[in-house]
Amino acid sequence: MPKFLKYLRRLLAVLVGGSCLLLFLDIMRLAPSWFTGLAEIQIVPAIIAGSAVVLVVMGLLTLLLGRVYCSVICPLGILQDVIFRFKKWYLRIVKKRKLLKARYREPWNIVRYGILSVVAVLFAIGVIYPLLLLDPYSNFGRIAVALFRPVVVAGNNLLAGWMNAAGNYSLYNIPQLDMTTIVVLMAAVVLVILIVMAWRAGRLWCNAICPVGTLLGLLSRVSLFRVHIDKTACTKCGLCASACKSNCIDFKNGTVDVSRCVTCYDCLDRCRQDAIKYRPTGWSLRKSEAKSEQIETSTSSSAEVKDSVAPIAENTADYDASRRQFLKGALLTATVLPTAKLFGQEVAGGTPARILPMPPGAVSRERFLSKCTACQLCVDKCPTNVLKPAFLENGLTGMMQPYMRFEVEKFCNFECKVCVDVCPADALLPLTLEEKKLTRVGVAVFDKERCKVYESHVDCGACAEHCPTQAVHMVPFEDGLTIPEVTEAYCIGCGGCESICPIDPPAIHIQGVDEQIMAEQPPKDTVELNEVTDFGF
Amino acid sequence: MDRREFLKAMALAGAAAVVDFGSVGKALAQTKGANGSVDLVAIMGGTPTQMLNRVLTEFGGIGRFVKKGMKVTIKPNIGWDRKPEMAANTNPQLVGELVRQCKAAGAAEVLVFDHTCNEWTRCYSNSGIRAAVEAAGGTMVPSADESYYREVSLPRGVKLKKAKIHQAILDCDVWFNVPILKHHGGAKMTMSMKNYMGIVWDRQAFHSLDLQQCIADINTYEKRPALHIVDCYRAMFQNGPQGKSTDDVIALNSLIASVDPVAADTAALSLFTQAKPMDKSTVTHIAKAEALHVGTTKLDTLNIKRIKL
Numbered sequence: 001m002p003k004f005l006k007y008l009r010r011l012l013a014v015l016v017g018g019s020c021l022l023l024f025l026d027i028m029r030l031a032p033s034w035f036t037g038l039a040e041i042q043i044v045p046a047i048i049a050g051s052a053v054v055l056v057v058m059g060l061l062t063l064l065l066g067r068v069y070c071s072v073i074c075p076l077g078i079l080q081d082v083i084f085r086f087k088k089w090y091l092r093i094v095k096k097r098k099l100l101k102a103r104y105r106e107p108w109n110i111v112r113y114g115i116l117s118v119v120a121v122l123f124a125i126g127v128i129y130p131l132l133l134l135d136p137y138s139n140f141g142r143i144a145v146a147l148f149r150p151v152v153v154a155g156n157n158l159l160a161g162w163m164n165a166a167g168n169y170s171l172y173n174i175p176q177l178d179m180t181t182i183v184v185l186m187a188a189v190v191l192v193i194l195i196v197m198a199w200r201a202g203r204l205w206c207n208a209i210c211p212v213g214t215l216l217g218l219l220s221r222v223s224l225f226r227v228h229i230d231k232t233a234c235t236k237c238g239l240c241a242s243a244c245k246s247n248c249i250d251f252k253n254g255t256v257d258v259s260r261c262v263t264c265y266d267c268l269d270r271c272r273q274d275a276i277k278y279r280p281t282g283w284s285l286r287k288s289e290a291k292s293e294q295i296e297t298s299t300s301s302s303a304e305v306k307d308s309v310a311p312i313a314e315n316t317a318d319y320d321a322s323r324r325q326f327l328k329g330a331l332l333t334a335t336v337l338p339t340a341k342l343f344g345q346e347v348a349g350g351t352p353a354r355i356l357p358m359p360p361g362a363v364s365r366e367r368f369l370s371k372c373t374a375c376q377l378c379v380d381k382c383p384t385n386v387l388k389p390a391f392l393e394n395g396l397t398g399m400m401q402p403y404m405r406f407e408v409e410k411f412c413n414f415e416c417k418v419c420v421d422v423c424p425a426d427a428l429l430p431l432t433l434e435e436k437k438l439t440r441v442g443v444a445v446f447d448k449e450r451c452k453v454y455e456s457h458v459d460c461g462a463c464a465e466h467c468p469t470q471a472v473h474m475v476p477f478e479d480g481l482t483i484p485e486v487t488e489a490y491c492i493g494c495g496g497c498e499s500i501c502p503i504d505p506p507a508i509h510i511q512g513v514d515e516q517i518m519a520e521q522p523p524k525d526t527v528e529l530n531e532v533t534d535f536g537f
Numbered sequence: 538m539d540r541r542e543f544l545k546a547m548a549l550a551g552a553a554a555v556v557d558f559g560s561v562g563k564a565l566a567q568t569k570g571a572n573g574s575v576d577l578v579a580i581m582g583g584t585p586t587q588m589l590n591r592v593l594t595e596f597g598g599i600g601r602f603v604k605k606g607m608k609v610t611i612k613p614n615i616g617w618d619r620k621p622e623m624a625a626n627t628n629p630q631l632v633g634e635l636v637r638q639c640k641a642a643g644a645a646e647v648l649v650f651d652h653t654c655n656e657w658t659r660c661y662s663n664s665g666i667r668a669a670v671e672a673a674g675g676t677m678v679p680s681a682d683e684s685y686y687r688e689v690s691l692p693r694g695v696k697l698k699k700a701k702i703h704q705a706i707l708d709c710d711v712w713f714n715v716p717i718l719k720h721h722g723g724a725k726m727t728m729s730m731k732n733y734m735g736i737v738w739d740r741q742a743f744h745s746l747d748l749q750q751c752i753a754d755i756n757t758y759e760k761r762p763a764l765h766i767v768d769c770y771r772a773m774f775q776n777g778p779q780g781k782s783t784d785d786v787i788a789l790n791s792l793i794a795s796v797d798p799v800a801a802d803t804a805a806l807s808l809f810t811q812a813k814p815m816d817k818s819t820v821t822h823i824a825k826a827e828a829l830h831v832g833t834t835k836l837d838t839l840n841i842k843r844i845k846l
Contacts, residue, residue: 460723503745
């Protein structure tokens with residue numbers, strides 16, 4: 001049974017982790033659309049999108065089984081387990097040592113509750129940035145898209161080169177994303193921190209930094225199933241603790257900090273006395289255990305190393321202590337908060353003159369910037385790569401959130417709404433295709449004097465050719481030539497015109513809007529056509 | 538004759554043939570009915586498949602163009618992420634049937650591509666062309682990467698002196714140009730010659746130089762298609778080349794094929810203007826191409842077959 005749980009956990013983690021990797025690295029976009037559901041069951045996107053079903057299921061799952069989200073659903077958690085596995089292999093192969101040291105680590109309560117409160121309070125007042133920086137799913141997304149994807153694309157292109165030369169076109173060259181440096185940097189920094197933390201202390205990130213881990217920890221404190229040590233059988237050998245990724249088994253006292261247990265089940269099969277168990281103990285534990293603990297307190301020796309063994313007498317006061325620390329954390333929030341708010345306002349004032357459009361479904365800049373966690377899934381999936389994570393284009397606090405920029409062959413595809421479909425947080429509203437085709441992200445601005453037709457007296461019309469709504473259309477000019485004209489009412493700002501304009505910088509460009517509204521539907525042209533019954537030549 | 542000499546001789550012969558291609562248009566004009574071969578076939582009133590089969594028969598069968606073991610490339614218009622009913626892309630049944638015929642004639646491979654305006658994988662799929670081609674045993678070739686294109690010079694071009702052309706065209710034994718008849722905001726109409734824009738990488742150069750002249754210039758490219766097959770089954774008569782809805786589409790139920798793109802376009806334009814009158818001379822790339830001896834607008838000098846099914 002204990003082994004079964006561990007293997008089941010590993011199997012699920014490999015399946016989900018692998019699928020999450022595939023989700024971001026499916027560079028040929030072959031996966032079916034339901035595959036993005038993997039992103040929708042992630043907790044932070046679900047909170048932002050208000051997906052009650054996901055949240056209730058995750059909540060109940062945690063109350064029942066503990067932090068299974070952290071062990072088999074969270075891709076960043078699974079990534080840390082992979083790093084930890086490498087450490088185990090390193091120990092076994094290089095150091096010829098099978099076991100890790102048994103160690104109990106005190107919880108970093110001030111840090112974890114401090115971070116959770118800051119993140120939660122700021123999010124509640126519409127400042128998403130701390131959450132954006134710490135959300136495990138979004139961090140995984142940025143690592144996958146900014147660091148792993150280029151490698152996959154390079155490998156694909158190498159293979160495609162060989163295969164195409166041999167006449168096989170099942171693979172093809174895929175352009176690298178025009179990734180913003182800040183995203184690469186942030187992803188690299190987080191990955192390095194993760195590697196260091198996971199290598200040295202297992203799931204410390206999840207128990208000290210991650211706001212989702214801390215939040216779920218509050219729930220798992222009262223979970224039904226939990227890892228529990230039968231003190232009558234325990235010999236305090238520490239084997240279980242040596243397997244613990246969270247360093248949350250206080251083996252000398254025979255207690256487990258379930259708020260930090262990520263239900264990896266690695267400890268269960270270690271015990272030779274069968275003293276550590278994962279069973280429905282939680283809801284009955286409080287009363288019965290409290291009694292037995294008190295009995296044991298009187299018998300336990302008090303002269304032990306402080307780090308690993310806090311005297312049990314203090315243990316009963318543990319809840320008080322953590323409550324105090326929670327409050328301390330909240331206080332921290334109160335001081336950080338006004339500064340952050342001030343920062344946000346300062347940035348809002350400095351809007352650049354050229355407004356760059358947001359992806360369709362963003363609704364308004366305020367809404368979008370307060371909902372997007374910059375997971376890069378839309379950037380990754382956009383077939384024309386018109387989406388690009390911002391550096392300062394969205395303001396200081398909009399860094400890494402996507403915007404649209406138009407270059408050759410980079411414009412919003414009229415018949416496509418992939419970004420809207422994949423956004424797990426609904427930062428981009430799930431528009432229907434008909435709605436998306438009318439959603440105005442910007443408006444074309446035409447500079448007639450610089451137009452090729454006006455300047456060189458030749459036919460061009462590339463902009464009108466690329467306009468899907470005929471907002472840009474050709475009207476009679478001179479000498480049988482036609483010149484573009486913009487009917488703003490029909491323009492949705494897809495950027496087809498700007499992307500193809502042969503003038504540099506383009507004689508027609510898109511000015512983004514801060515509030516996305518529906519463009520008018522162009523009226524039906526009524527044209528009398530003659531019947532054709534003959535060839536005419 | 539040793540191998541090297543043989544190859545040299547072949548290269549010279551090839552070059553001679555290339556030079557000769559320049560006067561194909563004139564040659565065509567002079568050979569009307571000379572050997573009884575057809576210059577242009579126009580057909581009306583059947584399904585795209587039926588019309589194509591009849592047209593090919595009139596030209597002497599697909600075997601006249603495709604020999605066993607040949608590498609064939611087909612260049613339809615797949616420019617836009619649009620459904621077939623929108624008539625923004627060449628009819629998928631027409632393309633599929635041509636692939637099938639080429640395979641039946643013993644083609645070693647049949648490649649199909651277009652340098653699309655919208656994202657290419659979506660265009661290939663949503664146009665219905667990928668499905669039709671693959672069902673018929675052809676291969677869709679990617680087009681959205683510069684590495685697939687190699688530079689060729691266009692010595693007879695007026696403004697466009699060189700262009701990067703897709704390797705599927707450069708490396709094939711024979712190719713077919715299969716455009717659709719459409720209104721076009723820039724070029725006024727798009728037919729055979731405008732369809733050449735999809736074989737080049739840098740389309741923007743056309744716009745920045747002089748669209749109409751560049752269309753004529755690219756048509757001086759020495760490796761001419763075996764046939765230009767203009768899909769006039771459904772035609773977009775306004776808001777081209779993308780169209781807003783099916784309201785922009787008229788059913789002409791026709792197909793026009795010719796070895797001469799200028800003649801094919803002249804004929805297709807005449808067919809179209811019956812439905813919606815316009816000043817044909819505004820499609821200036823036709824006259825410009827004729828001036829470069831790409832072909833002829835004088836249809837009465839050609840051996841034309843008109844068929845109604």
